Amino acid sequence: MYSAKEAAEMTGLTTATLRYYEKERLLPPIGRTEQRYRQYSDTDIEWIKMVQCLRMANVPIRSIREYILLLTQGGRTISQRRLMVQEYIDDLHSQMDNLQNALALTKKKLAFYEELLQKPATQDLTYLEEWNLFKSKGES
Amino acid sequence: MYSAKEAAEMTGLTTATLRYYEKERLLPPIGRTEQRYRQYSDTDIEWIKMVQCLRMANVPIRSIREYILLLTQGGRTISQRRLMVQEYIDDLHSQMDNLQNALALTKKKLAFYEELLQKPATQDLTYLEEWNLFKSKGES
């Protein structure tokens, strides 16, 4: 069993965030001591890490809550949950596509700067000249 | 030259967002007609698409503004810009790592559901039983 602070340290979240997640029902109700202090179990910690993972995937709080609600409603909701998980996966793929595009453009831009830095003569381009030069390179 | 509405249609943004980006100086000042209506040029459209791409990479408005400010200050800022672009790339890689992790977990979860659906006997698991089953699978 771990205190609020320990749980926070183990997950890299703050105690405030943990309370917030609990209030938003992303976590099961956390056990308490006699004096109402929270006691996080190993299972709780695992659960928190799952939520964290979903948040890293930019799954909104609301969706996570829905998913967990289904989870607590037992086996009859499996096919719904499978559908949600499939939607997460589709969304993840589209996010990754976006990042790939951004990464490609950004890497091209970096290569362009490397090249410019080799030629001090080009360092007085205006931003529009530079932009046009960059664009025309990309199109070739 | 394109009207506000046309520019919005071409980029998939709203006219309000385009005005917002301009106000935040993510775009160069857009040309106007006699009656102060905006006229977006092809270069403006390209520029908007670049901003859009950076936003897709979750680059904050503030960073984009900084970058563009450097851009307008000419060639002496090239090395600073190269550094910023490198930071974008590093951040993109870490975002993609997060997505990869989330994707792996999510796919595992999906496979788990597929399997469960094959065995109707397991459909009455409580959520904790299911969770433990899932966890123990992952560890093997």
Add this chain to the structure above:
DNA sequence: TCTTGCTTTGAAGTGCGCTTCATAGTTTAT
């Protein structure tokens, strides 16, 4: 001409995901 639709502006509003605050009780070390 009149109506419908597009455009302008600044200001205020929205939704999300936390974070901070104020106040109060508990535990631990000295």
Add this chain to the structure above:
DNA sequence: ATAAACTATGAAGCGCACTTCAAAGCAAGA
């Protein structure tokens, strides 16, 4: 015993990225 550190709660606040609103002007077709 007392100070320092940890915990609790509800409510308010914050930063971001837009979005919507209100009030007004311009434009193009029936």
